[in-house]
Amino acid sequence: MLLLLAPLLVTPSPGDDDWTIQAATVHTVSGAPIENGFVRVQGGKIAAVGKGGGGATLECAAVTPGLIDLALGIDTGPLSVEQSSETAARLRASEGLDLFSYRWERALRSGITTALAQPADYDVIGGLGLVLKTGGAPTLAARLVKPEACLRGAFGAQPSNGNSIPRFQEPQSFYFRRPTTRMGVEWVFRKAFHDTLQGQGEDDPATAADHAVLRRVLAGELPLVVQAKATQDVRTAIYLKEEFGIPRMVLDHAIEAWREPELLKRSGVAVILPPFTADGRHADGFVNDSYFLPLDAARKLHEWGVPFALSAHEGAGAGARLADQAAAAQRGGLPLAAALEAVTLTPARLLGVEARVGSLEAGKDADLVLWNGPPLQPTSRIIGVLLQGRLVLDPRSK
Amino acid sequence: MSLALLALALAGGEPSAPREGVLQIQAAEIWTSGGERIQDGLLLVEDGRVRAVSKGKQPDPGLPLVRHAGVVTAGLIGLRSQAGAGGELQDDTRSVLPEAHAVHAFDPSHPDVARALAAGITALELAPGPGNVVGGLACVVKTSGGRVLTSEASLALSLTSAALGRSTGPSFFVFGAGEAQAQPDGGPESSERTPRGNREPTSYAGALALLRRSFAAGEGPFARARRGDLAVTIEAWDRHEVLRAVELARELGLAGAVRGAPLAGDPALVQALKESKLGVIVGPYSSGQTRPSLESVKTLAAAGIPVAFALGDPARSPQGLRLSAARALRAGAPAAAVWKALTEDAAKLAGVGASLGTLAAGREADFVLWSGDPLDLQSRVAAVYVDGRRAWPAQGH
Numbered sequence: 001m002l003l004l005l006a007p008l009l010v011t012p013s014p015g016d017d018d019w020t021i022q023a024a025t026v027h028t029v030s031g032a033p034i035e036n037g038f039v040r041v042q043g044g045k046i047a048a049v050g051k052g053g054g055g056a057t058l059e060c061a062a063v064t065p066g067l068i069d070l071a072l073g074i075d076t077g078p079l080s081v082e083q084s085s086e087t088a089a090r091l092r093a094s095e096g097l098d099l100f101s102y103r104w105e106r107a108l109r110s111g112i113t114t115a116l117a118q119p120a121d122y123d124v125i126g127g128l129g130l131v132l133k134t135g136g137a138p139t140l141a142a143r144l145v146k147p148e149a150c151l152r153g154a155f156g157a158q159p160s161n162g163n164s165i166p167r168f169q170e171p172q173s174f175y176f177r178r179p180t181t182r183m184g185v186e187w188v189f190r191k192a193f194h195d196t197l198q199g200q201g202e203d204d205p206a207t208a209a210d211h212a213v214l215r216r217v218l219a220g221e222l223p224l225v226v227q228a229k230a231t232q233d234v235r236t237a238i239y240l241k242e243e244f245g246i247p248r249m250v251l252d253h254a255i256e257a258w259r260e261p262e263l264l265k266r267s268g269v270a271v272i273l274p275p276f277t278a279d280g281r282h283a284d285g286f287v288n289d290s291y292f293l294p295l296d297a298a299r300k301l302h303e304w305g306v307p308f309a310l311s312a313h314e315g316a317g318a319g320a321r322l323a324d325q326a327a328a329a330q331r332g333g334l335p336l337a338a339a340l341e342a343v344t345l346t347p348a349r350l351l352g353v354e355a356r357v358g359s360l361e362a363g364k365d366a367d368l369v370l371w372n373g374p375p376l377q378p379t380s381r382i383i384g385v386l387l388q389g390r391l392v393l394d395p396r397s398k
Numbered sequence: 399m400s401l402a403l404l405a406l407a408l409a410g411g412e413p414s415a416p417r418e419g420v421l422q423i424q425a426a427e428i429w430t431s432g433g434e435r436i437q438d439g440l441l442l443v444e445d446g447r448v449r450a451v452s453k454g455k456q457p458d459p460g461l462p463l464v465r466h467a468g469v470v471t472a473g474l475i476g477l478r479s480q481a482g483a484g485g486e487l488q489d490d491t492r493s494v495l496p497e498a499h500a501v502h503a504f505d506p507s508h509p510d511v512a513r514a515l516a517a518g519i520t521a522l523e524l525a526p527g528p529g530n531v532v533g534g535l536a537c538v539v540k541t542s543g544g545r546v547l548t549s550e551a552s553l554a555l556s557l558t559s560a561a562l563g564r565s566t567g568p569s570f571f572v573f574g575a576g577e578a579q580a581q582p583d584g585g586p587e588s589s590e591r592t593p594r595g596n597r598e599p600t601s602y603a604g605a606l607a608l609l610r611r612s613f614a615a616g617e618g619p620f621a622r623a624r625r626g627d628l629a630v631t632i633e634a635w636d637r638h639e640v641l642r643a644v645e646l647a648r649e650l651g652l653a654g655a656v657r658g659a660p661l662a663g664d665p666a667l668v669q670a671l672k673e674s675k676l677g678v679i680v681g682p683y684s685s686g687q688t689r690p691s692l693e694s695v696k697t698l699a700a701a702g703i704p705v706a707f708a709l710g711d712p713a714r715s716p717q718g719l720r721l722s723a724a725r726a727l728r729a730g731a732p733a734a735a736v737w738k739a740l741t742e743d744a745a746k747l748a749g750v751g752a753s754l755g756t757l758a759a760g761r762e763a764d765f766v767l768w769s770g771d772p773l774d775l776q777s778r779v780a781a782v783y784v785d786g787r788r789a790w791p792a793q794g795h
Contacts, residue, residue, distance in 0.1 A: 076638075079562055082604035084597075096602035098638040100664075119601075127603065138666045139641065206607075 017389040018042050021368065022056035023063040027375060029337075029345045030359035039063055041366040044389035049360050060383060060395055062375045064340060065359050066113025066367030067322050068347040070225070070272050071252055071311035072134075074103045074117065081119035081126045086159065086179065087192050089151055090209035091127035093119045099138035108134040109393050110321045111382045112312070113367035114145060114348070114357045121154035121227050124179065124188040128152070128213065129225065131353050133367075135387045149351045150250070151217050153189065154227035155237050157289055160185050186236050193218070193244045220247030223350060225272075229284070229291055231256040238267045250350055253313070255282050255291040258300050270307040270350050273298060275320035276328040295332030302338045309347040310339070326376040339376050370395050419445045419786060422463045425470040425767070431742055431756040433734045441470060443763040446785040450759055466767045468780060471737075472757045473520025473764035474719060475744035476709035477679050478657060481522055481716075482508025488527030489534075490564060493598060494612055496619045498534030499549055500524040506544030510712040515541035515790050517716040518772070518779045520764035522709070523748040526554040528633035528657075531561050531605050532612060535619060536631065538750045540764070542782070542789030547762070551749040552654055553619045555609065556633035557643050563600040602642060613650050629654035629749035631679065637661050644670045655679050655747040657708065660687070663694030668701050677704030677747045682714055683722040692729035699735035706744035724775050733773055740772075 019041040026037035028049060038053030039046060080096040082088045097117055107115065115134055119126035131146040160179040179185045195201055196215060202208040216222045228237045228251040238260070241249045251257055252272040257264060264271070274282065274293065282291040301308040310329060312322040326339040334342075348358025356365050369375070370384030384395030421443045428439030430451050440457055442449040457463045480487055486503035489495055504524055505511070514522055520541055526533030533554035538547040599605045613620045622628035634643040635658040643656050644667075653675035656662070662671070662678045671678065678698055683691075698705040707722040723736045745755025753762050763786035770777035782790040 076602065079559055079601050080603075081601050082598075082607075083563070083600040084604065088604070091601070091603040091607065093603070095606050095642070098636065099641075100637040100666075119603075138637070139670075 017044060017391075019057045019366075019386070019389070019391070020053060020055055021058045021060065021063050021370065021386075022053060023060050023370070025062045025374070026360060027062060027064040027340055028360040029065055029340055030361050039360055039366075039368060041368070041386065041389045044366055046360060046362055046364050046366050048362055058370065058384065058391075058395055060370040061373050062371040062380075063360070064369045064371065064375045065344045066357065066365075066369055066385070066387065067111045067343045068114045068309075068358060069107070069112045069311050069322050069343075070116040070250070070309050070347045070350065071274070071313050072107055072112065072115040072117070073120075073313050074098075074101055074107065074115070075120050077120055078122060081122045083122050086123050086188050087125040087210055088119075088123055088127050089125050089192070089211075089213040090206065091119070092130070092148070093117050093127055093152070094130045094140055094144075094147060097140070099140070099143065104134045107312075108385060108387065109382075110312075110323065111369040111385060112322055113369075113385065113387050114353070116149060116225075116347075116351060118150070118152040118225065121152075121158050124153060124159045124185055125192055125210075126152040126154065128222075131351050133387060135390075135392055145356060146351065146353050148222065149353070150223045150225045151213055152225050155182070155185055155189075155233040156227060156229050157182060157185075157284070158227065182232065182236070186240070189240055190243075193240075193246075197244075217246060217248075218244065223248035223250050223352075225250040225252050227253050228257070229253050229255045229274075229282070230289060231259045234260050235263060238263045238269060241267055241269060248350075252311075255293045257306075258294065258297040261300070261304050264301070264306045265304055270309070270346075271301055272309045272311050272347075273301075273325075273329075274311060274313055275325055276332075295328060297332065298329035298339070298342065299333035302334055307346055307350065308342055309350060310342045323376055323382065324378070327378045330376065336374075336376065343376070417444075417461075420461050421783075421786060422457045422461050423466060423470055423765070423767070424457050424463060425466040425468065427469045428757065429469060429471040429737065429772075430758060431472075431738075439470070441757065441765070443783075443786045446763050446787075448757055448759055448761045448763050451757055464767075464781075466780065468770050468777070469768045469772060470757075471766055471768065471772055472741045472755055472761075473766050473782065473784070474518050474740050475706075475748060475754060476514055476519045476522045476711065476716060476719060477706055477744055477748055478525050478708040479514070479522040479711050480524065480713075481510035481514055481709075481711050482506075483524055487524065487533075488529045490529060490597070493530055493561070493564075493608060494532040495526070495530055495534045496532050496553065496612070498526055499537065500526050500534060500554075501537035501539070501546055501549040504537065504539055504546070506539070510716075511541050512790075514709070514711060514716040515782055515784070516779065517719065518766040518768070518782055519709070519716055519719065520766070520782060520784050520789075521547065521745075521748075521750070521754055523551060525552070525631065528554075528556045528558055528560045529564055530554075531556055531599065531608055536748070538748055538754070540784050542784040543787070545785060547750055547753060550619070550628065552629040552631050553623050554633075555630050555643075557602070557605055557609075557646065558633045558635045558639050558658060560633070561599075562602070562605060564597045602639075606642070606646060609646060610650075623652055624650060626651070626653060629747070631655045631657050631747070632676070633657050634659055637664055637667055640667050641670055644674045644676060647674055647676055652676075654749070655704070655706075659694075660691040661694065662705075663690060663697035668697055668703070671698070671703050672701050677706065677743065679706050679708050679747055680726075681707040681722040682710035682718055683707070683725040687725065689729065692725055693731075695726035695736065695739060696729060696731040699731055699739075704738075704743040704746055705735070706739045706747045720772070720775060723773060727773060736773060 118129035345358040366389040373380035385393040482505040483503040525536035632643040742755040
């Protein structure tokens, strides 16, 4: 009887998290920008996007989707990756996260609402990455977007750094092992994929679990996101992609990818660019390597049709903001629309989360960035951020 | 026997024949548990156990009697002690040592143990160090008489950085920065770490994988912990480490305590702990402790989560246990909660809640005669009784 008395229809009353944002320009990313448009937010989702509109609760010069960084690098450092083996495909970055770190809040206030978290690059194959929101309650359940979004690996000199051959000491440390060179790193990658295809060593449950993950990579279910900074690392990664037929590969921190246009176009890899530096030089503190990234690298990738994302590498301690990277890329000749896509929809697509984030469309998460001028310009500032409809940076506060 | 004695006690007046191991304590106030305080109380002890605690009852003239003008309470319990164990509680040779027994490092005649006794501590929990993912079995021992209450009180686990990236031995070129934390003493509350040891695991994910593998094997202490027959204590310091520990305990069905957790009062942690079968062992609190850290006792107690203080001796004086309690009191924790943390909850979290921590019929007769309120730092220990016998000051003093 009591059940019958309960209201059959529950109409949501306008809550604290319902907004109508009016902007001189609404940058939807998925479609053309809308002049004098609005975005209506209800229950944490985008309810409508359109022209005109009244009853604004928030106003700004421009509104864009929340930014997405695939190389935010907020991890627990060495504790985020199991170094007792060079390959740990089965292990999850989600189990080593520190969601209490103040750096999440800093990223969120700089406009980054979604990020990829991965193990740090101390292994050749480090483990599974996840996509999560940068704010909300500090629990995985509250922030998770996609639990197993990619497999992380690293080429180059970094994963072999620290390994050595026992010359004068007893080999009591697991760091006495391969790889110790770039050749060795490639060998470990090749062996992992080769053993997976052959089903070798799967009596060991850990190896079997690693291979299960690698099979998902080979089937195209999981993208393989690999660090490949130098030209030779970009080439090695692409050769491996082609040899094993890895469908989805993303080259992260690909400082010198711009040197290999033919390989990039031929192989269909995607690229994550690291922050730009004032003089284009990138020194590597880990190893004795140096690289060069010109300001027009992003423009080149755009012209060649190579999918690419920009990144701030917040965790690297550079303090670079993602929005500033998009501004720098424009100085190098990248059009605004492409710059915006490189920090929103493209990274969402690379990780397969574009159904939820990456553009301003009805039904997507209400992750919005409000600007006081044209977005992604050195002269503009982020004045408001909404995360799933919750106002985390209030444009009305001075 | 006990029924006969009870009948006698009820009858009163009639003097009984003096018997070995029987003792009466008449005190201005007896604290039986966290909240209960009996004015003009009479504590009857026989064969090392509490027989009865009664109010306003005349003592039996035929039995030995100690009159005390102050407060009588259950003895304090010192958790995570290293008294007399001299660095023998951290074995770096392996990451998983389920059958290592801390009791083998216990020297009952060591001066550290006597110092704890003089501070009103009647039982110590000696636990393997936090440097191993599975450290071994903690024991609970008496501070007088050398009695081992249990050599398998709880299973020591660690999910903190001290257990990650550790080295198997001292070396000049490989070391774990986390090792500096092997003897946690109240801080740091958050830190950057760069372990570079040579022992598995080096990561949180690796540690969890190792623990799951160990518990899945389902033998010995692991099986007992999963069945609920053995408490666990999980070292977890940073807030994310605490959440990881809670999640693991939920996954494997473990009960016991999180140890460390200076910021356990964080709302996200309180919520998670409340839904778990874990309490928190905090402290020892130093003068440099931050306010949110000191307030965690208040917050945890208000949420009904058992909380107790670590002793941290011999690096710190065992007298510091009451100092930790005083700091929690000053940060707003209610006196009843703080007293429980020193006794009843400490016993519960050490896995000996059925024997120690309160003065009730059938419990171990470990108690302290205080000059006044034991939570007042001006009050002194007048006498300490262990197993029903006066242990401090020694007889004849």
